[in-house]
Amino acid sequence: MRKSHTENTVGPWARQKLDGLEAYLHAYTQALKKKPFDLVFIDAFAGAGRSKIRNAWKGADAEDLQLLDDSFMEDREQFIEGSPRRALKLQNPFSKYFFFDVDRRRAQLLTELRSEYQGRHIEIEVGDANALIRRLVPHLNRWNTRGVAFLDPYGPHLRWQTVETLGATGKFEVIVNFPLGMAINRLITRSGRIPENWRADLNGCFGTTDWENLAYSDEETLFGNTDRRKVDDAAARLLDLYVSRLEAAFGHVATPSVVRNTRGMPIYYMLWAGPHPLGRKIADEILKKRERITAPGRLPRH
Ligand SMILES: C[S@@+](CC[C@H](N)C(=O)[O-])C[C@H]1O[C@@H](n2cnc3c(N)ncnc32)[C@H](O)[C@@H]1O
Numbered sequence: 593m594r595k596s597h598t599e600n601t602v603g604p605w606a607r608q609k610l611d612g613l614e615a616y617l618h619a620y621t622q623a624l625k626k627k628p629f630d631l632v633f634i635d636a637f638a639g640a641g642r643s644k645i646r647n648a649w650k651g652a653d654a655e656d657l658q659l660l661d662d663s664f665m666e667d668r669e670q671f672i673e674g675s676p677r678r679a680l681k682l683q684n685p686f687s688k689y690f691f692f693d694v695d696r697r698r699a700q701l702l703t704e705l706r707s708e709y710q711g712r713h714i715e716i717e718v719g720d721a722n723a724l725i726r727r728l729v730p731h732l733n734r735w736n737t738r739g740v741a742f743l744d745p746y747g748p749h750l751r752w753q754t755v756e757t758l759g760a761t762g763k764f765e766v767i768v769n770f771p772l773g774m775a776i777n778r779l780i781t782r783s784g785r786i787p788e789n790w791r792a793d794l795n796g797c798f799g800t801t802d803w804e805n806l807a808y809s810d811e812e813t814l815f816g817n818t819d820r821r822k823v824d825d826a827a828a829r830l831l832d833l834y835v836s837r838l839e840a841a842f843g844h845v846a847t848p849s850v851v852r853n854t855r856g857m858p859i860y861y862m863l864w865a866g867p868h869p870l871g872r873k874i875a876d877e878i879l880k881k882r883e884r885i886t887a888p889g890r891l892p893r894h
Contacts, residue, residue, distance in 0.1 A: 605851050613862075632690065636743055692718075699716055732764070749797075755841060770862075779794055809821050831848060
């Protein structure tokens, strides 16, 4: 694998996601700094610690350009600090950091952070985020823990059971980067013919088969066959489904914040869920600075 691929390449909109994450983590650690908790940060799809930004300003719209600073425009290659670095450089750091990635080479790059942040408790594991979180949670339940898990998959790799397990601790907040436009909605084909492995992924991601009934309408034809059609507002319905499941698992959810690509298409949603209304208020305030929706029914078409 080439180094650039190992390092990860992202669109300029990644800055919106990472700035939002950093601002939220700053507020969270500031609010809890005097409390006697072991503050834990889990970055379960951690990446390589920094990403190369694609030359996406060619054809970028005004909104994307606002996300880029002048030095960024001048340089040929620009790197952006990824979620692990954003969490480590906080003014009031967490007591323990857990970074997971299935890609061995990306995880290897993360080990540099141990020498940059000596004295910090940093655990790096290579493997599937779902299995690693399941393994970690019993320990979290033993410690006097509070924490945040950032769950940032490319596709439907975050299993609902994993999210639910974190919710059941009553101690964790999650920020899920839900790749609805980028990945999930694309697996739900217009024709309704979905390969079995995609269907299994979607069932695992939503933790229910309800997504299928929401995304399609079935009509009997004159000849007794069923005509299956993907509904126009499938993405909005699926977002609604996921958000209401988060609310049931954690108690509170913030208003989803949409992240769009250079053509204005929604690619993912930042979803906050947690056990306390105060966390929700902070998440709402911070994410308010970014484009957001007030009701799933108002989503643009995907
Ligand atoms: C969107 S990138 C992460 C970017 C990073 N959070 C950031 O903002 O800097 C997703 C990462 O998840 C990793 N990944 C994919 N499937 C995974 C899995 N099942 N478990 C753990 N990591 C996985 C990929 O190797 C990739 O590095």
